[in-house]
Amino acid sequence: MTALNPRTIVRARSVTLERTPQRLDPLGAQSAWPLVPLLGGVALAYAVYSTIIHAGQIRDASLAIVAIGVLLLAVVIATIRTHPGFAPFGRWSHFSVVAFSVTAAALFDSSVWGRNERIQDDWGQIAVALLLIAMPLYRPIGEVAGSAVVAAIVLGGLAAAQHSLVIANIPLVYATVAATPILALAAGGAGYAWTLTGETLRWREVAREGQLRLEAELRQAAERMVAQERMTALNAEAVPFLTSLAHRGTVTAEDIDSARSIAERLRRMSVRAVSRTWLEDTLELALAPRLVEAPAAATDERDGPRVDDPDRLERVLTADQRAIVGAMIATVAGRPGLDPCSVLLTAREPERPSFALHAAIAEPRRDLRRELLPFVSSLNSVAMRATMRLRAGDVTIRFAYPHGGFPDNEGRRR
Structure with a gap:
């Protein structure tokens, strides 16, 4: 696994966009x-x-x-x-x-x-x-x-x-x-x-100042959600287990295995809470109302919505790009035909950060294209290359910095 080079972050965040409405306000220019x-x-x-x-x-x-x-x-x-x-x-x-x-x-x-x-x-x-x-x-x-x-x-x-x-x-x-x-x-x-x-x-x-305050609130909300998850896990597993041990007064080999399993799950939750990223917070908060409706499907994070970004490539995203990606995730999360447990956001290639958002949405392609195309266009307007693929209930949106370098003011590779 290759770590994200700090120079890559600097290059990504230093791209100067043209001073045009299309670059500075992509959604407004689309209208x-x-x-x-x-x-x-x-x-x-x-x-x-x-x-x-x-x-x-x-x-x-x-x-x-x-x-x-x-x-x-x-x-x-x-x-x-x-x-x-x-x-x-x-x-x-x-x-x-x-x-x-x-x-x-x-x-x-x-x-x-x-x-x-x-x-x-x-x-x-x-x-x-x-x-x-x-x-x-x-x-x-x-x-x-x-x-x-x-x-x-x-x-x-x-x-x-x-x-x-x-x-x-x-x-x-x-x-x-x-x-x-x-x-x-x-x-x-x-x-x-x-x-x-x-x-x-x-x-x-003005929005940047508000975003700084919002990020702190977002982090607090995510921390509260994680704390609630840990309390739920303790109440559902650890407390009954310890209570049963106290009543029986003896410890068996099976009890030792159960204690080890519970401790491992709690440890994973604690590590996850410490290493949470902006993408994880954004996805979890966007899907929280949907996952309440299907808690059983989301008990195992491998079977539920997740972010696969081991190198934390999200750090290359600028404030504008984060705003567009966040709005795109919220739009996907709000689609009525979405299977919330199918949402997967991956990040690859530390030298040329590339992201992909995949979800299973049972809706007509025309409706999905109308709702999601503005975000694809907006990402293209803020120094990225974005594409969308719609296939039989599946949506995949890819956005990345162009191979061979970051774009110049005309959107060409250099």
């Missing part, structure tokens, strides 16, 4: 996901409408159709990659969305080149702006601002170069008209994300 396909749908609808009203100005209809197709591709990429099931939304996904949307806008400009009468009713800058407004929820503000500036320069330059406009003015005005929606909506989204992340960071400071 905002419908905004992305909604904005994408609006952009597509406006592109089709604008293309129709430009019918008399279109020089190449095939280019106009291809432009809408490329915009559709940008919307599909944004919708799929920002979905909670594919978190986190990375840098290259962001650049792909911007690149495809700007390309679509440029293709539309090409389709009406030499015949376009107004910049104001072109759909390119509006579509790009609508897609950019949601990006600060998933990417750093500086990165989104850079993308917005590049997109504004490209489309502004194309607008300034047009020579068929009915409103005569200097090229700078045309460029400003095309660039303003992009910069304005990107700035609005960035401002919202800046405020949201600031509030989230402040809330986390």
Whole structure:
């Protein structure tokens, strides 16, 4: 058995996450996901409408159709990659969305080149702006601002170069008209994300203080449960045994074996109480109401819910990761179809800590996926790699640090 290297704990707890709502508040960012396909749908609808009203100005209809197709591709990429099931939304996904949307806008400009009468009713800058407004929820503000500036320069330059406009003015005005929606909506989204992340960071400071107090309360509650278990064991085994010895006044070989067995069980309980971990406390407290309903099944810890973490790899988990794992355990414990004695949480590979939560839950896969996917997505957003497998009444959720090192700010291995 390999002990957990302190350097592994330091590396795990030192991973710097991007300052984005998706990284700092994964569950909150998931609730905002419908905004992305909604904005994408609006952009597509406006592109089709604008293309129709430009019918008399279109020089190449095939280019106009291809432009809408490329915009559709940008919307599909944004919708799929920002979905909670594919978190986190990375840098290259962001650049792909911007690149495809700007390309679509440029293709539309090409389709009406030499015949376009107004910049104001072109759909390119509006579509790009609508897609950019949601990006600060998933990417750093500086990165989104850079993308917005590049997109504004490209489309502004194309607008300034047009020579068929009915409103005569200097090229700078045309460029400003095309660039303003992009910069304005990107700035609005960035401002919202800046405020949201600031509030989230402040809330986390308050939550961290509360968590420190809660951990002490959690430890006390767990200690009370263990003390109650020991008292129950004493009342159920030791006290009757000693009482019978006192009444008989003699000690047999069978009594010696019984005393040794009782002492060994009490010793195991005492050792377990001293070496209890956060994962054990969390699992036991979450399942306590369920185990009351089935005490016989949980009398032997080998047959009941348990945590198998001999190297105490839980120490690598940060406060954010513990909060998500704790919420996930509580959600699993609350499922009506759960067999509480089937819950097993294992931790392996001290050099690259890996965890697995397994449980038997007799519920439809669709319901389980809907309830548990947010936690899998959240773990992916806080520097881990998480997967979920659902098979015929069994659920297995694995979460680990990537092999080959811890992730960088873009979620890649290094």
